[in-house]
Each structure stands twice: as C-alpha cells, then as structure tokens.
Amino acid sequence: MPVAELLVGGILLGGVYALMACGLNLIFGVMRVINFAHGDILAIAALSTVSIAVGFKLPFWVAILAVPLGCAIFGALIHVLILRRIEGAPLIMSLLATYALSTILVNVAILIWGGGYSGLPGVLSGSVRLFGINVSISRLVSFLCALGVSLAVWWLLEFTRFGRAVRSVSRAPELASISGIAIERVRLVTFALGTAMAGLAGVLVAPAFAIDPQLGSRFIVKAFAVIIVGGMGSYPGAILAALILGVIEVVGSYFAGAVIGSAFLFLLMLGVLLIRPRGLLGAGIRV
Amino acid sequence: MKQLGPLSIAGAAGVAALLLPLVGSDYAVSFSIQLLIFLVLAYSWNWIGGYAGYTHFGQVSFFGIGAYVGSLLIFHWNLPWYLAAIVAGLAGAVTAIPLGGAMLRLKGPFFAIGMFGLARVLEAFALGFDSITHGGTGIYLKPLGDLRPLYYIVAAVAAIMLLATWKLDNSRLGLKLLAIREDENAAESLGIPTTRLKIGTFVASAIAPAAMGSLYAVYLGFIDPPTAFASNIELTTIAMVLLGGMGTVLGPLCGAVLLSIVNEVLWANYPQIYLASVGIIILLAVLFTPRGIVNLGMKSGWVAVGRPLFRRLAARAGQAS
Numbered sequence: 213m214p215v216a217e218l219l220v221g222g223i224l225l226g227g228v229y230a231l232m233a234c235g236l237n238l239i240f241g242v243m244r245v246i247n248f249a250h251g252d253i254l255a256i257a258a259l260s261t262v263s264i265a266v267g268f269k270l271p272f273w274v275a276i277l278a279v280p281l282g283c284a285i286f287g288a289l290i291h292v293l294i295l296r297r298i299e300g301a302p303l304i305m306s307l308l309a310t311y312a313l314s315t316i317l318v319n320v321a322i323l324i325w326g327g328g329y330s331g332l333p334g335v336l337s338g339s340v341r342l343f344g345i346n347v348s349i350s351r352l353v354s355f356l357c358a359l360g361v362s363l364a365v366w367w368l369l370e371f372t373r374f375g376r377a378v379r380s381v382s383r384a385p386e387l388a389s390i391s392g393i394a395i396e397r398v399r400l401v402t403f404a405l406g407t408a409m410a411g412l413a414g415v416l417v418a419p420a421f422a423i424d425p426q427l428g429s430r431f432i433v434k435a436f437a438v439i440i441v442g443g444m445g446s447y448p449g450a451i452l453a454a455l456i457l458g459v460i461e462v463v464g465s466y467f468a469g470a471v472i473g474s475a476f477l478f479l480l481m482l483g484v485l486l487i488r489p490r491g492l493l494g495a496g497i498r499v
Numbered sequence: 500m501k502q503l504g505p506l507s508i509a510g511a512a513g514v515a516a517l518l519l520p521l522v523g524s525d526y527a528v529s530f531s532i533q534l535l536i537f538l539v540l541a542y543s544w545n546w547i548g549g550y551a552g553y554t555h556f557g558q559v560s561f562f563g564i565g566a567y568v569g570s571l572l573i574f575h576w577n578l579p580w581y582l583a584a585i586v587a588g589l590a591g592a593v594t595a596i597p598l599g600g601a602m603l604r605l606k607g608p609f610f611a612i613g614m615f616g617l618a619r620v621l622e623a624f625a626l627g628f629d630s631i632t633h634g635g636t637g638i639y640l641k642p643l644g645d646l647r648p649l650y651y652i653v654a655a656v657a658a659i660m661l662l663a664t665w666k667l668d669n670s671r672l673g674l675k676l677l678a679i680r681e682d683e684n685a686a687e688s689l690g691i692p693t694t695r696l697k698i699g700t701f702v703a704s705a706i707a708p709a710a711m712g713s714l715y716a717v718y719l720g721f722i723d724p725p726t727a728f729a730s731n732i733e734l735t736t737i738a739m740v741l742l743g744g745m746g747t748v749l750g751p752l753c754g755a756v757l758l759s760i761v762n763e764v765l766w767a768n769y770p771q772i773y774l775a776s777v778g779i780i781i782l783l784a785v786l787f788t789p790r791g792i793v794n795l796g797m798k799s800g801w802v803a804v805g806r807p808l809f810r811r812l813a814a815r816a817g818q819a820s
Contacts, residue, residue: 246608248615297786303607304554308741309785311556315734315778323771429730433619436612444608468627475623478616485613486601 216345218463224347226458227355227362228413228420232431233438233450234362235409238369241382241445242402244303245295248310250410251432252317257283257414258423259325265332265418272335275415276357283411284404291403296396314428321425332419354416359451361412365405366447378402382445434461437481443491453492508749516654520647528646532718534759535653536711540732541739541751542660543704548737549745550673551700552680554607556733557614560621561591561705562712563727567625569713570638570722580643581652584713591709592702599701603694606683622728637723640716653714660707661752668748676700677746731774735762738781744791753792 236250260282261275290313298305339348369375380388381398389395417423417431434457442453457477465473484491516535520528540558548555565587572578572586602613625632632638643649667673678686679693687693716722735758743754758780765773788795 240608244608246611294782294786298789301785301789302552304548304552304745305785305789307554307556307608307611308737308781311734312738312778312781312785315731316775316782319772319775319778323775433616436616440609440612471623472627475620475627478620478623481616482613482620485605485609489605489609 214345216343218466219459220342220345220347221351222459222462223455224351224355224458225462226455227358228417229431229434229438229458230362230451230454231358231409231416232413233435233442233454234365234447235406235413236435237439237442237445237447237450238365238378238409239403239406240439241447242378243295243399245306246310247406248307248432249290249313249317249428250406250435251428251430252314252321253283253286253407253410253428254414254417254431255423255425255428256317256321257411258418258421258427259321259330259414259425261415261418262330262332262423263325265335266330272332272419275418276412279415280408280411283414284408287404287407288400290407291400295403296399314432318425318428325425327425329422329424331422335419337419348420350419354420357416358413361409362451365409366451369447374398374401434477437477439491440481441484441491443493446491446493449491449493508752512752513658516658520650525646528650530759530763532646532650532653534755535650535657536715536718537736537739537759538657538751538755539653539660539707539711540736541743541755542657542664543707544736545664545740545745545747545751546667546676547700547704549740549747549750550667550676550680551697552746553603553697553701554611555614555704556611556737557602557618558704558708558736559728559730559733560614560618561595561708562715562732563618563621563625563724564594565591565709565712566716566722566727567632567638567712568709570640570716571631573640573717574638580649580714580717583717584652584710587713588706588710591705591712595702595705596698599698599705603697603701618728618730618733622724625724625727632724635723637721637726638716640720640722642720643717646718649714649718653711656707656710661748664751665748672696680746731777734774734781735777738777738784740791741781742784742788742791744793747791747793750791750793757792 232250232254236247239245239247239250257279260279261272264270264275264278265272294309294313295306298309335350337348337350339346340352341347342352369378377388377393377398380391380393381395381402385395388398417427421427438454438457439450441457442449442451457480460480461473461477463473464476467473468476516531519531523531540562544555544558547553547558565584568590569580569583569587572583573580578586598617602610602617605613626634629635667676675686675691675696678689678691679696683693712727716727719726739754739758740751741754742758743752744750758777761780762773762777765776769776784791
C-alpha cells in the first residue's frame with residue numbers, strides 16, 4: 213500500500229474541502245443558515261474559470277481575482293433578496309430557500325455550460341517530486357492557496373475588529389446589536405465572504421478535477437461531513453476535519469472504489485452526529 | 500358565501516378520481532398516477548415536516564428503499580406488484596424504526612443534514628453494491644399492460660392518507676405534534692412524550708413513501724439509483740406541501756394538484772428549465788406565501804377553518820367559566 217502517496221493525496225484534497233467548509237461554517241455560525249447552494253456556487257465558479265481561461269483565453273490569475281469577487285457580489289444579492297427577508301422565519305424556510313436556490317443554480321449551470329465534463333488542460337500542469345513522491349502542481353497550488361486563505365480568514369476572525377464583530381453576532385445577536393454593531397451589515401459581509409470562499413475553492417478545483425454542473429452536489433455533502441465532524445461553527449475544527457476527511461476519502465477510495473469511498477465520509481458524519489453531535493472541536497452552538 | 504369545508508372538497512376530488520379511468524385517456528391515467536404518487540408523498544411528508552415541524556430532507560431514502568425492495572422481489576421471485584408494494588411499505592417501516600430512534604435525537608439543521616446525507620449514502624450504496632442492485636444499469640421490470648389497477652391502488656392509498664390527515668388534524672395527537680413543532684422543550688415539560696411521538700410520526704411517514712417507491716418502479720418498469728433516490732422527488736414533494744400549506748389537511752392536495760399540472764406543462768414545453776422553475780416556485784412560496792395557499796384561503800374566508808375539535812374544546816371552556 214502506497215502510504216505516502218495516499219496520505220499526501222488526501223491532505224491535498226482536504227485543503228479544498230477546508231476552504232469550502234470554512235465558508236459554509238462561517239455562514240452557519242453567523243446566520244444560522246445552512247447554505248445548500250454552497251456547493252453549486254463552487255461548481256459555477258469552477259465552470260466560469262474554465263470559460264475565462266479557455267473561452268476568453270485570459271490568464272488563470274484573472275479568474276482567481278474575478279471569480280471570487282463575482283461570487284461575493286452574488287452572495288450579497290442572495291442575502292439582500294432572499295435571506296434577509298426570511299430572517300425571523302422558522303429554520304425550515306431558510307433550509308428550503310437555499311435548497312431551492314441550489315436546484316436553480318445547478319440547472320442554470322446545465323443550461324449555460326451543458327451537462328458534460330470539462331477541465332483546464334495546460335494550466336498548472338506537470339508535477340514535482342516532494343518527499344520522494346510525485347505531486348501534481350495543480351493540486352499542490354490549490355492546496356496551498358486554499359489552506360492559506362482559510363488560515364487568513366481565521367486570522368481575520370480572531371484578531372481584527374471585524375472578526376470580533378462577526379464572533380459577537382454569532383454568539384449573541386441581540387447583545388451585539390445593543391453594543392452598537394450593525395448586525396445586518398455584518399451578516400451581509402459574512403455571507404458575501406462565505407460565498408467568495410466557495411468561489412475561490414471553485415477556481416482552485418478547476419485545474420485539478422474534472423468539473424461539471426453536478427460537481428456541487430458531490431462537494432456539498434462532503435463539506436457537510438467536514439463541518440459536522442469538525443464541529444458546527446468551529447473554524448479550526450473545520451480545517452482539521454477537512455484534512456482528516458480528505459485522507460479518509462482517498463484511502464477509502466483506494467480500497468473500496470470511489471463510490472463507496474465517498475460514502476465512508478457520510479457514514480463517518482452520521483456516526484459523529486449520533487455519538488458526538490458537537491463534533492471534534494465543537495463550540496456547542498445552540499440552534 | 501358558503502365556505503368550502505375540507506370534506507366537500509375531498510368528496511368532489513374523490514368522485515372525480517373514481518370516474519377518471521372510465522372516461523380519461525391513457526395519458527390522463529398515466530399523469531394521474533404520477534400526481535397521486537406525489538400526493539401520497541406530500542401527505543406523508545406533511546406529518547413529519549408540517550405537523551411535527553422536522554425538516555426532513557431524507558424521505559426519498561424510504562422511497563428508494565421501497566423501490567429497490569419491491570423491484571428485487573418482483574424481479575427475482577415474480578411477486579405480484581401489489582404484494583411487492585406491501586412488503587416494500589413494511590420494509591420502509593422496519594428501516595425507519597431504528598433510523599428514527601437514532602436520527603431524531605438530532606434537531607433542526609443537524610437532522611436536516613443527517614437525513615440529506617443518508618439519502619446520498621444509500622444512493623452510493625445502491626450504485627456500489629451492483630451485485631445486488633445491478634448498479635447504474637438498473638433493474639428492468641415487465642411493464643404493466645393496463646395502468647388502471649395501479650391507478651386505483653394509488654388512489655386508494657391517497658384517499659387513506661387524506662382521511663388519516665383529517666383525523667390527525669382533529670385529534671389530540673395532532674395538537675401534540677403541533678406543540679412539538681412550536682416548542683419541543685415546552686411540549687416535553689407539559690408531559691407530551693415527544694420522543695415516542697416523533698419516532699412514531701417518522702415511521703408512519705416512511706411507510707407510504709416506501710410503498711410508493713415500489714409502485715413507481717412498477718409504473719416506470721425500470722429503476723436505477725439516480726431515479727430511486729432522486730433529489731428532485733424530495734424537492735417536488737416539499738414544494739407541494741409548502742405551496743399548499745404545511746400542517747394543513749388540504750394543503751398537500753392543493754399543492755400536489757397545482758404543482759403537478761404546472762410541472763407537466765413545463766415538462767412538456769420547456770424540459771430544460773423544468774427543475775429550475777420548481778426551485779423558483781419554492782423560493783417564491785418561501786418569500787411570499789410561507790403559510791401556503793390553504794392558509795390564504797382560510798384568511799379570505801374561502802376555506803373553512805377546520806378543526807371541529809378546537810370548537811368543541813372552546814365551547815366546553817366557555818360553559819365551564
């Protein structure tokens with residue numbers, strides 16, 4: 213069994229999961245909204261990246277800048293048009309709204325890009341030798357970018373004024389509001405930031421994976437597994453769990469095939485839900 | 500203006516349903532079978548999602564389990580399709596008991612994610628264990644020559660579901676479920692056995708979908724994992740309940756009829772945008788009529804506010820004071 217290859221492959225995969233799950237977790241922590249459309253934003257970002265790089269023949273870094281920005285604007289629109297209007301409503305309403313949004317995005321993506329697979333040939337191709345094994349450059353770059361941005365956002369949350377505001381809105385919205393924090397603006401910015409992170413994850417996925425409009429539904433369940441295992445609302449928990457689950461998925465796929473391998477993640481998620489619902493590093497968020 | 504009571508609407512629908520196969524074309528019967536299957540799914544979802552208030556994104560799991568149990572029984576042992584559906588329903592109940600005991604310890608978003616994930620696990624297993632399920636190739640069944648017997652059976656189940664919901668709506672059991680929906684801790688402190696009721700509701704709402712899954716496989720003559728565990732079946736069912744009115748007797752009926760017709764028109768004319776438009780309908784319903792058509796009807800006085808039980812209780816309280 214090629215232990216080193218599997219481990220490195222898993223950790224590299226985990227980096228993208230981390231970036232995606234952190235955005236999802238951030239949104240949940242602050243707004244108590246489970247964004248079912250998160251994966252589809254990732255998929256559309258990945259498809260847009262292909263269009264930018266292959267269709268318009270622009271350099272890859274244009275996509276890295278433009279796509280997350282576009283996603284942030286889209287996220288802000290979703291917040292203003294949909295989520296803000298159902299803030300006080302029962303939880304089921306926001307779940308249904310994002311679930312519906314997810315369906316809309318998938319099908320719009322199929323209309324625009326067609327149902328087939330595409331990829332980014334020639335961008336970040338080749339491989340390097342690391343610790344005696346071959347690692348593809350695209351996966352390495354996407355891992356480094358994803359983990360870097362996840363850690364940067366964590367730093368933002370822990371050590372800046374904005375981060376303090378976000379954390380206080382997440383813990384106690386009423387008290388935050390009394391203390392003079394503009395909670396609506398914090399929620400808006402948080403949601404835009406979360407969707408931008410999904411967008412960046414999509415850009416980074418594009419050179420390394422085969423992508424299609426259904427990509428989102430495959431990623432979202434994995435992101436769910438990550439935030440459940442790591443602990444809902446816990447930022448370091450999500451990063452840690454993403455890396456662990458990346459390894460589990462790669463090892464599981466190696467032994468049992470890709471389909472059953474990814475099912476391992478959900479089984480692990482169900483197990484954690486039942487045995488330790490607050491997750492590895494769970495903050496014990498009340499809902 | 501005379502108000503429309505739930506029973507008069509249901510009665511008119513029942514007469515129409517009985518006459519349809521005699522006068523309708525094959526196309527009408529076929530369309531109605533689909534409508535009625537969704538009607539049953541919607542009524543089942545309404546129990547756990549509408550009355551008990553649990554956001555259940557995993558009903559399609561039972562639909563899929565039923566579809567596979569039924570199809571395998573028919574495929575291997577040549578069981579008549581109606582018996583296969585009964586066994587499938589029982590299989591749904593048997594899987595729902597331990598599953599409900601485990602999953603219902605979760606609340607709110609955790610339950611939603613857990614059930615959503617479960618459906619995907621089952622779909623992956625159905626694809627992966629292809630020695631049993633034939634994987635992505637699917638299982639082909641002998642097509643039914645005449646759809647009318649199937650129609651009558653599905654219609655009967657739909658009628659039972661409607662009647663059971665009407666009884667539930669007028670019972671203390673229904674009130675207890677509503678109490679769980681509004682505030683589970685408060686309900687528990689009032690002495691309502693919330694755990695038992697939740698598991699009971701969960702199991703009850705799994706039986707009919709499993710049976711429908713089996714009948715749906717017979718209706719299509721084919722089943723594969725993406726069909727059996729299709730998330731758009733889940734989405735359409737929830738959209739119907741939401742559109743009609745969650746936690747009401749007539750809501751699923753109105754929602755299912757309306758959305759089935761809209762879907763059929765869209766499907767026939769614009770198949771590319773059909774699913775996206777179901778999503779848009781849900782979004783609009785969430786934003787503008789979160790309480791559903793039936794509640795709009797009650798407010799404007801077209802539909803009678805049901806629950807004679809409430810009136811009886813109110814009258815008794817009035818005498819006592």
